[in-house]
Amino acid sequence: DQQVKQNSPSLSVQEGRISILNCDYTNSMFDYFLWYKKYPAEGPTFLISISSIKDKNEDGRFTVFLNKSAKHLSLHIVPSQPGDSAVYFCAAPGLSGYALNFGKGTSLLVTP
Amino acid sequence: DTAVSQTPKYLVTQMGNDKSIKCEQNLGHDTMYWYKQDSKKFLKIMFSYNNKELIINETVPNRFSPKSPDKAHLNLHINSLELGDSAVYFCASSPPGRHNSPLHFGNGTRLTVT
Known part of the structure; x- marks a missing residue:
């Protein structure tokens, strides 16, 4: 049962524009969310996180927004670069606290 | 340094x-994991070890057996x-704290x- 869902398998954006990647979750007990970025033939690397006590966290070009009532978060990248x-994965710690539940990922292509 | x-x-x-x-980590982390990414691209937790002790064992066939000789290694x-x-099988580690x-x-x- 997927508790973290990324319903868009792919997204194509022009360089310089905003990329918006979406993530939905089903478990209202989740209180922390992370985004990971993955290049081909490499492991995922941590990008940015947000606690449920916030609705926004910003780090340079990357901003994550959290809407708890909708159980939805999004990652904004602006301006997008090639x-x-x-592939961007959304994740939330499981109730054990020791492992992450990952979404299926969204493949972002930024074209020049 | 990897x-x-x-x-x-x-x-x-x-x-x-x-x-x-x-799998080996040189970060001094206490917790190590094995994840599996299948053909549908889902990243699923298989096992987690904390200081050489098994703490998570998801529904994985008995044919899979993790071994942690010390906290820097999880095979x-x-x-x-x-x-x-x-x-694709991914190893991961994390420091203490959730x-x-x-x-x-x-x-x-x-x-x-094959």
Whole structure:
């Protein structure tokens, strides 16, 4: 049972524009969320996180927004760059606290 | 310096064989994990060890056995390999603490069972 869902398998954006990647979750007990970025033939790398006590967290070009009532979060990348082309995973710690539940990922392509 | 390293990167083997994947982390982390990314691209937790003790064991066939000789190593041994075991296996580690400890992943081992 997928508790973290990314319903868009792919997204294509022009360089310089905003990329918006979406994530939905089903478990209202989740209180912390993370985004990971993955290049081909590499492992996922941590990008940005947000606690449920906040509704926004910003780090440079990356901003994550959390809407708890909708059980929805989004990652905004602005301006998008070709080097941002990767698969982005949304994740939340499981109730054990020791492992992450991952979404299926969204493949972002930023074109020049 | 590679923080989480796993070997081999690629593993091609026949059904019925036994194989191992090794993982080492030099980050001083207490907790290590094995994740499986299947053909549908889902990243699923398989096992988690904290200070050499098993703390998470998801619904994984008994043919998969993790071994942690020390807290810097978590190896994965797979017996009697099946076609459905073909996937990319990722090792990861994290420091103590739940919320402020993102996972650090290795680059994965692509296992192909023929």
